[in-house]
Amino acid sequence: MSDGQRYRRADPDRDGPIRNWSKMMRPSGSAAASAGPATPSAPGHPHDASANGADPDHVADDTVAGDIATAYHVIDEHLRAGQRAAEDRDGGPAPGPASDGAAAKAPAGAAPIATAGLEDLIAQGVRFYSSIVPLWTDFIAAVAAAGAAGDFAGALGRATSQAPGRSDRCAAAIAIEVTSRRPAEVTLDLPAPAIAAALTIAPLRALAPDQPPLAEVALVVGATDGRTILRVRISDTHPPGLYTGLVVDRLSGEPRGTVSVRLGQ
């Protein structure tokens, strides 16, 4: 990756569902595996192949496309409903891509009645009893918070720099392995916990544009103990200086933190 080029996750092989799964199972050459992008069709009953004399495979593809469109409609509406519930509970729109409609569901009656449509009211009525479980977990949360308030401040990585306690034992520590013949100070900043295996690090760069980047910097997961390791290897000829780079979540493409290396003479 050259200087100035943005770090971005690789494009997926496809941007639509594999339509004809059964064709994928046939030996190659017998039928083209259809893995092209979706052609959404209106949800509804499948077509009758015999009615119009259409090619059965073609009609089957259309039928499957309609079925999948229905499935995506169902799950997307479910996710939107969850997001709306989260917004109602929190008193405002949930933040864009970080919000997760599946992560929260408000107890019945969370939405103001004056603004709720008829459908929402019916849905809330159906889900009335669902308020029991959130209340129960809220209770557990309150009890736990009262008993161990300090534990909630724990975050990934802090364990290595804090006095041992229960949350320290539980937090996922990151080990740092540095291979260098010269003094090197390595700092990893992760503002929030993240899936270690999904993190990747862009090459570390110095402010001076003519200095080569530090490319051998990686987060790896130990094969035996599952421990996350920040591995830094510095060649003997690398110019001294301060090098910094982003820690990026490969799943979302979001920056998660920074790594810096201060390399001495």
Added chain:
Amino acid sequence: MASSVRAVAPGSPVAAVPAPATAPAPQITAPQVTSPLVPAMLREYGAMTRAALDRYLAAGEPRRYLYDLAADYPARGGKMMRPSLCIAAARALGASAADAVGTAAAIEMLHNALLVHDDIEDGSEARRGRPTLHAIHGVALALNAGDALALMSLRPLVDNRDRLGDRTALRILEEAGRMAVECAEGQALELGWRDANVTALGPANYLEMVLKKTCWLATIFPLRAGALIASRAPIAHAAFVRFGFLLGATFQIQDDLLNLVADERYGKERDGDLWEGKRTLMLIRLLGQAPPADRERLTAILRAPREARGPGDVAWMRAQIDRHGCIGYARRYAHGLAGAALHEFGRAFGPLPDSRDKRFIRELVTWVVERT
């Protein structure tokens, strides 16, 4: 609040370090037919989960009336897909199996608790090749054992505090609470449709019911819990939910198909869903395809309680399902969902490094439509 770790190399090599593992580019290839990996990992993670279950289901008193009953369904075996998916998701994302096995045990316990209740609600006669719990011990004792199993499933989730910390343990508990509500809603839809003899249903209604009744416990929660265990943070990727839904819906349609076409290995009552008037995709398809006279007869049969339904009624429904190609329709539907599930797998897991667990999760998609 910035969290940081810092290390200083003192000017000499710290250690001879092997080259970092590199993540291969995500690849979508045709699924391997009859994957040997899936059964092997189901056995491996299933055994791990059973060992944890044994600890949590240790017999106490009154053993004869409660603990033996609570341990009955888990002891009969089962596919162990749900707990295995949880462990595999956690491992694929960088956690250890030991971190996830408690949650996996909780999932299996709750699953078995719901099976006890479902069998009572459905009036089912066989489960995993033996009579249902209520058929052996009566409804009252079976119901109580199911309640106990559900409540006991909370124990491993609370015990997660010791290994995962309070915050992660609570998030998993919150997710479990959400999942339990979704399950109850899905079951309510299915039972309510039968109770009110609702026949104006389409595939979207079916999928919504399956999303709640099946997918949250079978796939979505195990995946999200696994990701939570690995990340110790809220999961903000809808792709996990979409993949879980599409995998779970494929699984349920195949399960419903097996009820009509499976051999004796199936372990449940053959045509039991027709006896119970369950709104499966095949029945919904039949309701939409049957000519008016047949639809009227079908509606009348479904209106009757199970005990008033005769073998002739069930045989007639089964013949109509064949006549209108409902089995083939459901199979195509399941295959289509499986394809979409593979697509969503690529989105959810594609960027992760290759691993046995990642391959297992991907090959599960194929396995659920191939299983017999």
